[in-house]
Amino acid sequence: MALLERVSTLIRANLNDLIDKAEDPEKMIKQVILDMQNQLLQVKTQVAIAIADQHLLEKKQKDNEEKTAEWMRKAELAVGKKDDDLARAALHRVESYRELSGSFTQQVADQKAQVENLKTALRQLEQKLTEAQAKADLLIAQQRRARAVGKAQDARSAMGDGSKIAAFDRMKHKVAHNEAVAQAKTELNAEDVDDRFTAMEKADRIEALLAELKAKRA
Secondary structure (H helix, E strand, C coil): CHHHHHHHHHHHCCHHHHHHHCCCHHHHHHHHHHHHHHHHHHHHHHHHHHHHHHHHHHHHHHHHHHHHHHHHHHHHHHHHCCCHHHHHHHHHHHHHHHHHHHHHHHHHHHHHHHHHHHHHHHHHHHHHHHHHHHHHHHHHHHHHHHHHHHHHHHHHHHHCCCHHHHHHHHHHHHHHHHHHHHHHHHHHCCCCHHHHHHHHHHHHHHHHHHHHHHHHHC
16 A cells, blocks of 8 residues: 555665755754654554454454344244245345355455554554654764864865865765765664564464464365
């Protein structure tokens, strides 16, 4: 679904690439954090809606099972009264509800899978948002220091003709900045082992659920 794709994009987002391309890195950092907070709110809303839909489907499934049992009792009653026509009519109802049962089972299973996907996305986004907020203050402070250093270097250059020294200092600052950016990229883009285990566990749950459903249908 589109929401999960947007969440995945934010989770993979390279904050430092955006900062490099921005005219005002500090403003970009704050905007990215705000976007992630808004996305987190949307995902929470979608999780709540999905859980509510799951409960509704489970209730309908239970009602269907109760109606199946009710019409089976009526069929048995008709048989006891030796009214075969009435028994057949009741059994027709039983079959109709049984046909719906498979559909409800599949829908409930699909809804549960969707809920789990959304919960996983929510956990990932909460974790990434926490990490991004922790790094944002550091990046902003680094940006401010870099801007101050840049202004100081400009002032030094304006005061004398030491253009080569000034150029060397700017390159040194650029190398240090690139090194800091590279380190930040490595930290932000490190593979999340927990995500892989979560995906593996989710796959196992889905396979177990599928096997259970097949066993029940058999």
